[in-house]
Amino acid sequence: MLSCKQASRLLSQSLDRRLTWRERTALRLHLTICDVCRRFGRQLLLLREAAKRMVRLTEQNEQLQLSQEAKARIASALDLDRH
Amino acid sequence: MKNADPHAWLTEHGDYLYRFALARLRDSHQAEDVVQETLLAAMQSATYAGQSAPRTWLVGILKHKIVDLIRKQMREQPTEGLGEELPDEPGMDAFFDEDNRHWNDKPHSFGMPENSLEQKQFLTILQDCMDRLPKKLAALFMLREVQEEENEIICKELDISSTNAWVMLYRARMGLRKCLELHWLGR
Numbered sequence: 117m118l119s120c121k122q123a124s125r126l127l128s129q130s131l132d133r134r135l136t137w138r139e140r141t142a143l144r145l146h147l148t149i150c151d152v153c154r155r156f157g158r159q160l161l162l163l164r165e166a167a168k169r170m171v172r173l174t175e176q177n178e179q180l181q182l183s184q185e186a187k188a189r190i191a192s193a194l195d196l197d198r199h
Numbered sequence: 200m201k202n203a204d205p206h207a208w209l210t211e212h213g214d215y216l217y218r219f220a221l222a223r224l225r226d227s228h229q230a231e232d233v234v235q236e237t238l239l240a241a242m243q244s245a246t247y248a249g250q251s252a253p254r255t256w257l258v259g260i261l262k263h264k265i266v267d268l269i270r271k272q273m274r275e276q277p278t279e280g281l282g283e284e285l286p287d288e289p290g291m292d293a294f295f296d297e298d299n300r301h302w303n304d305k306p307h308s309f310g311m312p313e314n315s316l317e318q319k320q321f322l323t324i325l326q327d328c329m330d331r332l333p334k335k336l337a338a339l340f341m342l343r344e345v346q347e348e349e350n351e352i353i354c355k356e357l358d359i360s361s362t363n364a365w366v367m368l369y370r371a372r373m374g375l376r377k378c379l380e381l382h383w384l385g386r
Contacts, residue, residue, distance in 0.1 A: 119300040128369040132343065132350045133361070156306045159376050163325075166311060167344040170322045170329075174222035181214040186231040190213070193235055194205045194242060 118146040120153055127157045131164065205242040212254050213238075216261055223265055223341045225329060233264040240264070262346070269338045270357045294373060307380050321383060328378035332371055339364065340371040 118126070123146045126139055135143065147154050174180065182190070216237060220230035237260045244260075296303045312318045329337045342353055343364075354364050 119295075119298075120302050121295045121300070124294075124373070125365075125369055128372050129365050132365055132368060152302050152305045155308060156302075156376070159306060159309070160372055162311055163372060163375055163379075164344045166322060166325050167341065169318070170325050171222040171341070171345045173319070173322055175215075175218050177218065178214070180218050180221060182217045182231065182234065186217075186234075187209065187213060190209055190231070190235045190238060191206060194209065194238060197239055197242060198205075 118142050120146075120150065123147070123150065123153045124156055127153065127160060131160060205238050208238055208241060208253060208257060212257055215254065216257060219258060219261060220265060223338070223345065224268070225326070225337060225341075226334075229268060233261060233268055236264045237261045266342070266353075266356045269335065269342065272335045272338065273357055273359055294377075304377075306376065307384055309380060309384055320386075321379075324382045324386070325375070325379060328375050328382065331378060332374055336367050336371040336374070339367050340375070343368060 123143060126135060126143045129135065130143070147157070213234060216234045217230050220233045221227060224230050224233070237257060240260050241257055294304055295301065312321050329340075332340070339353075339357070342348065342357075343350065346353075350361060350364060354361050357364075359367075
């Protein structure tokens with residue numbers, strides 16, 4: 117029987133690789149009896165979705181701009197490189 | 200190469216590229232630096248022949264520059280006990296009881312709020328939590344969850360082993376989940 121620690125690790129890895137048949141079976145068995153790990157698994161998916169939304173929020177936030185200094189610095193780097 | 204005007208790229212796309220980088224690196228200086236490197240690389244590259252929209256092309260270069268930067272971070276920062284030889288993750292034990300069988304600190308129930316204002320607050324807290332993570336954990340997490348590149352490709356590009364990536368992603372997720380629970384439920 118998997119421990120919750122092992123199960124939580126496999127749940128995380130299941131987002132990054134295909135688990136082996138053995139691992140999947142053991143994990144499924146653990147999850148049928150452990151609602152805490154089931155909840156943890158759902159929250160990992162929530163995190164993934166939230167990270168995507170967070171990125172979109174930043175990308176669409178037009179108040180976030182390069183500072184004037186940064187723009188000037190980049191512009192002169194471009195000139196320097198061209199000549 | 201036609202119409203290669205890096206200054207026009209800077210004016211028209213600079214802010215967008217900056218936001219794109221900032222969203223992933225969460226560091227304004229680093230974001231500025233990668234935008235600069237992207238435009239320099241774009242200027243020197245002869246590949247742009249107008250086949251794709253300049254912005255799409257620039258974002259493509261930017262993605263590589265972001266990965267380059269994270270790879271450098273991975274190399275420079277000591278692994279903080281994250282080496283691949285580690286059989287168990289230090290610092291993770293507090294989450295479990297002594298014989299590591301059960302949750303010491305059971306995850307509480309929370310979900311993404313439906314209401315858009317609340318959702319914004321939730322995401323702001325997630326941003327703060329992200330900033331508390333060690334930088335390279337946060338960077339790897341973002342690369343994996345947002346870019347959704349295959350894990351193997353990410354590992355190859357970052358020059359780390361898959362095992363190491365799994366360990367780091369596990370730590371990042373455990374940390375973020377706990378931090379959200381504390382600051383979202385406890386708000």
